[in-house]
Amino acid sequence: MSKTRPKSPLPKLPMEGVDESxxxxxxxxxxxxxxxLIDDEVALENKNTELQQSQQFIFSVLSSMSDVLVVCDANGVIEQANAALCELTGRTEEQLRGTPLYALLADEPSRALARAAMEKTDAPRAGEAIELNLLDHQGQAMSVDANCTPRIGDKGRRLGTVWVGRPTAELKRAYHEMRAAHEALKRTQQLLLHSEKMASLGLLVAGVAHELNNPISFVLGNVHALSKYSERLRTYLAxxxxxxxxxxxxxxRRKLRIEHLLADLPSLIEGTLEGAQRTADIVNGLKRFSAMDSEERKPVNLVEVIDRAIHWVQKGRSALVAVQWQAGEACTVMGSADQLQQVMMNLLQNGFDAVGxxxxxxxxxxxxxxxxxxxxxLRDNGPGIPPEHLLRIFDPFFTTKPVGQGTGLGLSISYGIVEQHGGRLSARNAAEGGAEFVLELPQAQAVA
Structure with a gap:
């Protein structure tokens, strides 16, 4: 901007006592x-332009905010509101100005919380979070996560309150949907885990049948003998x-061998009970292994878990595989015995397949x-793991077995179970040849 100053006319007659200079x-x-004056006017106009630009910037920020913003005076009367609040309540900013904030709240608990926050003399400068229920444009209560911040003047006196709120209805709905999806995923994972366990159990059927055959045959033989003895006793007692x-x-007595019969009865009864108990133990073991796993963590003797896994996997194999294992003293970890047994059985079956x-x-x-x-x-003397498979060996559905002989889930599920137990499962090729799987678990603290 430029302004031209008009030229001052020189007086035609000199003033008395004042020279020309x-x-x-x-x-x-x-x-x-x-x-x-001209420079000051230009500077003032520049300041006005900057002020207008600042006001326009603040207005654009307030208008683009998705969170609602309310500025109240010391009595809780609305002085300014942004476009988000206007859209939420269905009112214009002119209609909101001069309205008590309490008139926008849906229930008395929300009004009590807002009143307490605005009347608090020692309110933190960073504000405090309060959950309030606002009335929307349809008159329905809408949950808002609000932050109440005191507005302080030049002399440190509280002039009012600034409220910034975010409607949480959509967030809560999304949270509930995410939680439902998470629960569904957990159920699917449990079913997948159980399916893999059933697949492992199917491989053990032959071994289980052989394991049950011995005690059942023993019990049947003893029962037949007891039946004959009962006929002799019935004849003699008659x-x-x-x-x-x-x-x-x-x-x-001599012909029916009653004395021999009476002497043989205790051992027959004892053997029958022992065979029945052995059968019951095998069945209970299968029931525990095939049952849905509980998430409860208990002290587990890992040595016993390894013993059972070796026993069952060996029974399920037609070809003999030598397993070098020294049980030693008990070693306790926290977890699920059935899940850890499944991990050990998966690793053993994988090793047995590798050395076939x-x-x-x-x-x-x-x-x-x-x-x-x-x-x-667990180390085997098989051909080892090809380098290109080492990075994928724990991937779901990854398998090198022919179709119908493997699902590719055993190692993946084992990896997940070990992670849930706070441990780590890794695979590598041993220096002396063959594959090596390393299972690491935190040891349980000894109870005093």
């Missing part, structure tokens, strides 16, 4: 003052009740304790 100084001073002469009874074509198949299982960690290592 003095008059020229006065004119120069007037010119300087006028120039300063003669006793008929008051047969003593010589007749003596001959019957070896001349002298062998699996070496070791257990070490170090710095609160239990490390179980």
């Amino acid at each position: 003095t008059w020229m100084d006065v004119i120069q001073k007037m010119d300087e003052v006028y120039t300063r 003669a006793v009740h008929a008051h047969e002469p003593e010589p007749v009874l003596t001959e019957m 074509r070896c001349q002298a198949p062998r699996i070496v299982v070791t257990l070490e304790r170090a710095a609160g960690t239990v490390r179980v290592t």
Whole structure:
């Protein structure tokens, strides 16, 4: 901006006592003052432009905010509101100005919370979070996560309150949907885990049948013997009740071998009970393994878990595989015995499959304790893991077995179970050949 100063006309007649140079100084001073006024006017216009731009910026920010914003005076009367609140309540900013904030709240608990926040003398400068229910444009209550911040003046006096709120109805709905999806995912994972367990159980059917055959056959043999003994006793007791002469009874005792029968009864009964108990133990073990797993974590003797896993997997294999394993003393971890047994069975079955074509198949299982960690290592003397498969070996559905002989879920599920137990499962090729799986679990703290 430029302005032209009009030229001051020189007086035609000199003033008495004032020479021309003095008059020229006065004119120069007037010119300087006028120039300063012009500069001040330009600066003021620039400040006004900057102020308008700042106001426009603030207005655009308030208008684009998705969160609602309300500025109240010391009495809780609305002085300013942004476009989000206007859209939420269905009112214009002119209609909201001068309205008490309490009139926008849907219930008395929300009004009480807002009143307490605005009347608090020691309110934190960072504000405090309060959940309020606002009335929307349809008169329905809408949950809002609000932050109440005091508005302080130049002299440190509280002039009012600034409220910034975010409607949480959509967030809560999304949270509930996410939680439902998470629960569905957990149920699917449990079903997948159970399906893989059933697949493992199917591989053990032959071994289980053989395992059950011995005690059941023993029980059946004993029951047949007891049946014959009962017939002899019934015949002899009938003669006793008929008051047969003593010589007749003596001959019957000799012929029916009553003394031998009575001496043999305890061992027959004891053997029958032992066989029945063994059968019950096998069935209960299968029931525990096939049952849906509980998420409860209990102290588990890992040595017993490894013993059972080796026993069951060996029983389910037609070809003999030597397993080198020294049980040693008990080693306790926290977790699910059934899940850890499934991990061990999966690793053993994987090793047994790997050494299937070896001349002298062998699996070496070791257990070490170090710095609160239990490390179980399973090493086979098979061909090892191809380098291109090492990075994918724990991927779901990844398998190198022919179609119909593997689902590719065993190692993946085992990896997930170990992670849930706070441990780590890794695979590598051993220096002396063959594959090596390392299972690490935190050791349970000893109870005093």
